[in-house]
Amino acid sequence: MxxxxxxxxxxxxxxxxxxxxxxxxxxxxxxxxxxxxxxxRMLLYYFHDKTEVIVEVLQHLGGAxxxxxxxxxxxxxxxxxxxxxxxxxxxxxxxxxQPFMRLWIEVIxxxxxxxxxxxxxxxxxxxxxxxxxxxxxxxxxxxxxxxAAMILxxxxxxxxxxxxxxxxxxxxxxxxxxxxxx
Amino acid sequence: MxxxxxxxxxxxxxxxxxxxxxxxxxxxxxxxxxxxxxxxRMLLYYFHDKTEVIVEVLQHLGGAxxxxxxxxxxxxxxxxxxxxxxxxxxxxxxxxxQPFMRLWIEVIxxxxxxxxxxxxxxxxxxxxxxxxxxxxxxxxxxxxxxxAAMILxxxxxxxxxxxxxxxxxxxxxxxxxxxxxx
DNA sequence: GACGCGATGTAGCGCTTGCTACATACGTAA
DNA sequence: TTACGTATGTAGCAAGCGCTACATCGCGTC
Numbered sequence: 483m484x485x486x487x488x489x490x491x492x493x494x495x496x497x498x499x500x501x502x503x504x505x506x507x508x509x510x511x512x513x514x515x516x517x518x519x520x521x522x523r524m525l526l527y528y529f530h531d532k533t534e535v536i537v538e539v540l541q542h543l544g545g546a547x548x549x550x551x552x553x554x555x556x557x558x559x560x561x562x563x564x565x566x567x568x569x570x571x572x573x574x575x576x577x578x579x580q581p582f583m584r585l586w587i588e589v590i591x592x593x594x595x596x597x598x599x600x601x602x603x604x605x606x607x608x609x610x611x612x613x614x615x616x617x618x619x620x621x622x623x624x625x626x627x628x629x630a631a632m633i634l635x636x637x638x639x640x641x642x643x644x645x646x647x648x649x650x651x652x653x654x655x656x657x658x659x660x661x662x663x664x
Numbered sequence: 665m666x667x668x669x670x671x672x673x674x675x676x677x678x679x680x681x682x683x684x685x686x687x688x689x690x691x692x693x694x695x696x697x698x699x700x701x702x703x704x705r706m707l708l709y710y711f712h713d714k715t716e717v718i719v720e721v722l723q724h725l726g727g728a729x730x731x732x733x734x735x736x737x738x739x740x741x742x743x744x745x746x747x748x749x750x751x752x753x754x755x756x757x758x759x760x761x762q763p764f765m766r767l768w769i770e771v772i773x774x775x776x777x778x779x780x781x782x783x784x785x786x787x788x789x790x791x792x793x794x795x796x797x798x799x800x801x802x803x804x805x806x807x808x809x810x811x812a813a814m815i816l817x818x819x820x821x822x823x824x825x826x827x828x829x830x831x832x833x834x835x836x837x838x839x840x841x842x843x844x845x846x
Numbered sequence: 847g848a849c850g851c852g853a854t855g856t857a858g859c860g861c862t863t864g865c866t867a868c869a870t871a872c873g874t875a876a
Numbered sequence: 877t878t879a880c881g882t883a884t885g886t887a888g889c890a891a892g893c894g895c896t897a898c899a900t901c902g903c904g905t906c
Binding site: 504505507584587588590591592593594595597604605607608609612625627628629631632634635636637638639640642643645646647651652654655657658659 | 687766769770773774776779786787789791809810813816817819824827840841
Binding site: 483523 | 852853854855856
């Protein structure tokens with residue numbers, strides 16, 4: 483018999499992968515349990531609630547992403563806004579990051595309807611993104627918070643565009659963003 | 665007894681309002697029927713399917729939006745990319761259009777998971793947006809399709825930002841987009 | 847060996863889901 | 877008046893939902 487903590491941790495680990503792959507829309511307890519390789523009974527033994535499962539999984543996922551982003555675009559050297567737009571828009575459309583962006587869109591869609599607990603999670607992750615961008619902008623940039631917010635909007639928009647158009651259109655938009663002037 | 669066509673049209677009318685207000689997440693037949701003021705039995709008499717209900721409602725909603733957009737930003741005079749960004753980002757965040765953008769995010773989130781029929785609808789509406797933007801760009805603009813795609817990404821991104829941050833951040837980002845250079 | 851306690855299985859509750867079968871009203875045509 | 881087709885109500889199905897009650901298993905302690 484594994485301990486409760488061990489089982490819980492393993493479940494989170496496995497569910498992180500599963501949620502990233504399948505999204506938020508089909509998250510019943512039984513499906514989650516199957517993905518974690520346990521019974522729904524055990525899932526509710528490890529976690530108080532379906533909501534608690536989701537919160538933990540999304541937080542774990544946020545942590546994993548943070549690491550990946552740090553590695554993908556290091557905090558130094560600092561970048562001009564143009565360079566940052568180019569780097570971020572390329573990264574956000576890479577196969578590694580794309581699944582997360584899809585999930586990110588789903589979280590925001592749920593948050594837009596005030597579905598607990600997504601609203602709070604969306605704010606958390608959004609703030610993390612903003613900080614991540616701002617930390618990579620050169621100190622020469624005027625009004626870094628505004629520029630960071632603009633860049634975040636741009637890369638989120640690119641992710642949306644990728645879904646609602648053919649991939650080429652998103653490609654074109656990304657390149658166009660890299661050019662002067664906006 | 666109203667005719668089938670009349671009942672159907674009235675249901676679409678009422679459901680359009682309802683879906684715009686409450687989103688895609690809670691769309692059970694019984695809830696839809698209640699919103700339309702009829703029984704679920706009648707809803708499935710008017711429509712073949714739950715899917716058909718949703719498709720019709722979203723298409724009707726797309727039509728309504730098209731009209732509103734035409735009025736909000738007339739096709740003439742033509743605009744520079746900067747002016748178009750400013751106009752579109754202001755419009756997209758107006759109280760009239762905001763509910764639609766929230767719904768738009770939800771449709772894309774569903775489309776990202778290939779949930780029928782959202783993938784197709786998202787493509788349709790996305791193409792409409794692109795055409796709408798492009799038609800308002802000055803002929804002096806080089807590479808209008810790319811610019812239109814960029815602007816669409818920007819305003820979609822603004823809508824996301826509005827959900828995952830406080831309203832002020834989206835405000836700042838919108839203003840920053842209006843400045844040179846990107 | 848008896849006991850206690852954490853870990854796990856089985857079964858099922860009450861509810862919602864999309865959808866259907868059947869019966870009934872009602873207006874019109876013969 | 878009868879017959880028929882369209883319109884509508886009532887009831888219910890099988891499946892899935894989140895969650896819980898209860899029994900059981902197996903290990904450590906006395």
